[in-house]
Amino acid sequence: QITLKESGPTLVKPTQTLTLTCTFSGFSLSTSGMAVGWIRQPPGKALEWLTLIYWDDDKRFSPSLRSRLTITKDTSKSQVVLTVTNMAPVDTATYYCAHRSTIGKNAFDYWGLGTLVTVSS
Amino acid sequence: EIVLTQSPGTLSLSPGERATLSCRASQSVSSSYLAWYQQKPGQAPRLLMYGASSRATGIPDRFSGSGSGTDFTLTISRLEPEDFAVYYCQQYGSSPLCSFGQGTKLEIK
Numbered sequence: 001q002i003t004l005k006e007s008g009p010t011l012v013k014p015t016q017t018l019t020l021t022c023t024f025s026g027f028s029l030s031t032s033g034m035a036v037g038w039i040r041q042p043p044g045k046a047l048e049w050l051t052l053i054y055w056d057d058d059k060r061f062s063p064s065l066r067s068r069l070t071i072t073k074d075t076s077k078s079q080v081v082l083t084v085t086n087m088a089p090v091d092t093a094t095y096y097c098a099h100r101s102t103i104g105k106n107a108f109d110y111w112g113l114g115t116l117v118t119v120s121s
Numbered sequence: 122e123i124v125l126t127q128s129p130g131t132l133s134l135s136p137g138e139r140a141t142l143s144c145r146a147s148q149s150v151s152s153s154y155l156a157w158y159q160q161k162p163g164q165a166p167r168l169l170m171y172g173a174s175s176r177a178t179g180i181p182d183r184f185s186g187s188g189s190g191t192d193f194t195l196t197i198s199r200l201e202p203e204d205f206a207v208y209y210c211q212q213y214g215s216s217p218l219c220s221f222g223q224g225t226k227l228e229i230k
Contacts, residue, residue, distance in 0.1 A: 037219070039166075047158075047166065047209055049219040060218045063122070096165055106213060107156035107171040114165050 002026035004036075004097050004112035011118050018084040018117060022097030026110075029055055029075050033103035036080045038071070040093040041114075048093075052100065053080060087119045123148050123215045125222035127208075133230040140197040142225045144210030149190045154213040157186055157195045160224075161206045169208075170195065197227075205229050 008020035020038075027034055037052040051071045052060045061069050070083040080097060094116045098108035124147040134140055144155070152173040158166040168177040170186040173193055183198040197204055210222040 039221075046223045047160075047211075047221040049211075049217070049221060052219065062219075063217050105156075105168070105171040105175075105177070106154055107168050107177075107211070108158075108166070109168045109171070109177060111165040111167070 002099055002110040004099060004110060006095060006097050006112045006115040008095075008115060008117070010116060011120065012087050013121050014088055014119060016087050018082075018087050018091070020082045020084075020095055020097075020115065020117070022080040022082070022112060024078050024080070024097070024099065027099065029053075029073050029078070029080070031055055033101050035100040035102060036073070037098050037100055037108060038080075038082045039096045039098060039108070040091075041096070042090075042093040045093075050084075051082065054102070089119045091117070092119045093117060122217060123150065123212055123220060125210055125212060125220055127210060127222035127225045129225060130223075131226045131228060133228050134200055135230045136200050136202055138200050140195075140200055140204070140227055142195040142197075142208055142227070144188075144193040144195070144222050146191045146193075146212060148215065150193075150212045151214055152189050152193075154215075155186075155188070155193050156211045156213070158209045158211065159204075159206045160209065166209065200227075202229075 004024040034055045038050040094114040096114045099110040128143045155173040157170040160166040174186045
C-alpha cells in the first residue's frame, strides 16, 4: 500500500525559505516509472502543480515558480524534499505531495494528507 | 501554455440526478493524460478517472469520463449524497507539464 506524508513548518516569515519533506512508503523512487510531485492549494482556491521528480532524477517545474523551487530525492530514506525560496503571503497554502507512475495511470493516484503553511510576519 | 477551463463553476443538483461536468483545454490534450479528481472539504484530492475514461481503483461505475482533444466530460449518472464535492480536471504532458482546472463545485440543491 502506498502512503505519503508531508512534514515541515506550519509558519514561515516573508522572504524566508520553506523546506518540506515528503516521506513515502509502498514504492521506491529508484524503480523505473515512479515519480513524486508537489501540488499546493491556497485556502478556498484551486490546486496548483509545482514540481515533479522522476526515478531517474529528471525534474520538472511549474514555469511560473521555476526560479524559486528546488526538488531533491533521497531514495535510501524514501523522501522527497521541496524548497521554496523567498516566501510571501500569497504562498500560504496546503502543500501536498503525491505519487505518480509513468506506467499505467499517468496520474496522481496517491496523495498525502497535506500540510498547511502560513506565511506571516 | 495549456489552460483548462471547467464549467460550470458551481452545479446545484439533487441526489438521484445526473451530473455533467465539463473541462475544456485551450489546446489539444492527449486523452491518455487527462485525469479527474474529487476533493471533499478538509481532505486531499482523490483520483477518480485517468486516461480520460478509466475509473481509478474503488471508484463506483456511476462515474464515467469521456472526451478527446480539447473537450472532456465527467458524468455522474445518479448522484449519491457522498458525491457532493469539488471536482478538478488535470492534464499532463503539455506545456506546462502539468496543470489543473479551476474546479467545479457540485452542491446539493
